[in-house]
Amino acid sequence: MSVLVMKFGGTSVANLDRIRRAAKRVGVEVAKGHDVIVIVSAMSGKTNELVGWVEETSPLFDAREYDAVVSSGENVTAGLMALTLQEMDVPARSWQGWQVPVRTTATHASARIEEIPTDNILAKFGEGMRVAVVAGFQGLAPDGRITTLGRGGSDTTAVAFAAAFGAERCDIYTDVDGVYTTDPRITDKARKLDRIAFEEMLELASLGAKVLQTRSVELAMRYKVKLRVLSSFEEQSDTAGTLVCDEEEIMESNVVAGVAHSRDEAKLTVLSVADRPGIAATIFTTLSEAGVNVDMIVQNISEEGRTDMTFSCPTGQVARAEDALARIKADGKLNYGELVVDKDVAKISVVGIGMRSHTGVAAKMFQVLSAEGINIKVITTSEIKISVLIDRKYMELAVQALHDAFELDKVA
């Protein structure tokens, strides 16, 4: 038996006609002899509608009820997909998360999958069923209540099923035809990658290339799931899209795989804090408890026992950060001079596993930006990534210049 997992996102199941087109793709794989597990999202717009109702009803909502409401969109698509397949004479049935059951943690609204029993679905495959349609994004908490996995969670459902069933491949159908060297809206030189390493995809996903939920890439990497991103609106073929895979499976590659950008960044600097142990812990524990997702952190050189602490976070969380820092100043927990906020910055990153063995990538990046007259405000690096904060007005220019300089339009 060879199981294939196929996941269809919201735009791929936006209406009955698109569900039929998706079902035809499933039919082709069934005809090739695969047993297929189809993971579906809600019809596009439905989840936003449900989230809107919940937030309007209760701004500080009970996440358990949020999950109960918001998970319903996927149930509708799962049933409709099963009916569509049956109409095409493909034996199929739907499963809701609790029916499998997709066991998760109790962290409502952002639960993590803990276990997916396979016996129930395998028994049905044994009886001649060819397609199990599973509502994505949802699971069952230990206490029997419904959970959801966070935005983009259906990707994670798909990868988790692929891992649990030892699937030959996990195909993620979406409205883009693969992973690009950079955002094609910024430069038409952007090139679709045939393959990308898990580590690279992980950096790109977390950097705002919204192709896959970060968690799904983590899972795929851990369980060696062959993950393919492809468009449900293009011709079907075995080599379409981008394969996210182990780096050993990528024969040749550029040193840099892609240039990512993130527009909604803000830079905050806490001026003149005491330069002694525990201060960073105080600041960032406070911010974490206030729900601020701090990204880059830089500490300046100390002068006369005082230093400046700079960090970045999404612009939407600046108000929360300001509140939290003002509160600990008022409480006397932290003494600092001023909080300087710059909301007009963007983050640019170059990503590539080739950096591990090639030196000079950072130097080249800084030279390219300098040649364009772009000032770098903050720098952070990891083994396979270099990120900088710059003025937002230079974002497109920086992406284009780096894409050219690293010759990403050319195959290695």
Next chain:
Amino acid sequence: MSVLVMKFGGTSVANLDRIRRAAKRVGVEVAKGHDVIVIVSAMSGKTNELVGWVEETSPLFDAREYDAVVSSGENVTAGLMALTLQEMDVPARSWQGWQVPVRTTATHASARIEEIPTDNILAKFGEGMRVAVVAGFQGLAPDGRITTLGRGGSDTTAVAFAAAFGAERCDIYTDVDGVYTTDPRITDKARKLDRIAFEEMLELASLGAKVLQTRSVELAMRYKVKLRVLSSFEEQSDTAGTLVCDEEEIMESNVVAGVAHSRDEAKLTVLSVADRPGIAATIFTTLSEAGVNVDMIVQNISEEGRTDMTFSCPTGQVARAEDALARIKADGKLNYGELVVDKDVAKISVVGIGMRSHTGVAAKMFQVLSAEGINIKVITTSEIKISVLIDRKYMELAVQALHDAFELDKVA
């Protein structure tokens, strides 16, 4: 502990504002000291949308998938109602059918409730929760799949919960303010009844007075559930609406409680069939298997060993009835002359438990219709009901004349 069941229909939860108004009514009962079980329908229009998608996808749909899709509307309302109550500081949580679980038969799309365990919800009441919000209309089949109870099924959910929890009362909030002596759109003399007996309500419900699902009235009668129908758009009071109750609880009442009508009736006559045992069984087994809901049946006087068989059914099922009868004629299973179809008829019924002890109701009904020049085509009677088929064009006239003649505008 005193449990109250409150059910809100689709128009009573049509949007967030109406859900808030409904929640306020629940809050009033909680403040009086009741633990409340709230049963909710889908927001009005949602179930029709879902049914439309299923039928467009698959005209001869798999009822198990139909149930999986169509039940999702109630889940949304249940979560939103729980959140709304929480915002009002009323401790509440939602339950979907499978979480209670509401155990039903496996007859998908028209399942019957078999058991409602109370321990789960009672335990939460014990912990301080004051309102259990339950998604109506749905349940769990023995094999773990979702079932629905048929149109209007949330009424039945409500009564079944009232029975299981020994509720003080089951209040059905809808868009009408009670049960009337007849349709107020036909005569403005129609009067709201303060009380009506289960048996009468059962006849009225099955006769097309679409206030309550028939099955819910049957259940209420069997388990002696005090059932109240009232409007969610009127002032709240303990005596609002109509109480459906045991006849012993009704001190005085008219002989006739109400005049019901049904517009979409058709009369079919199978001419010249053999007058011998088994013929009626052949005809009506065939119709039943074809999904035709036969209502009234009359067999004419036999002449020379042959007779005519007349029956009524909804106009929408006439084509099916014609097909089925033509088929058994062609197969040689039934020999008959002609099938005469009259699609322009309506059914008028007078209903009242007083008929048991009062004679002359039928005679009076026939005299009234005769005085108006209305010809009676078919008559059937039960212990507490007399129904006639007449030309549809006389329907309103007949209802008005009978309402006047039995003085239904006056309290007994």
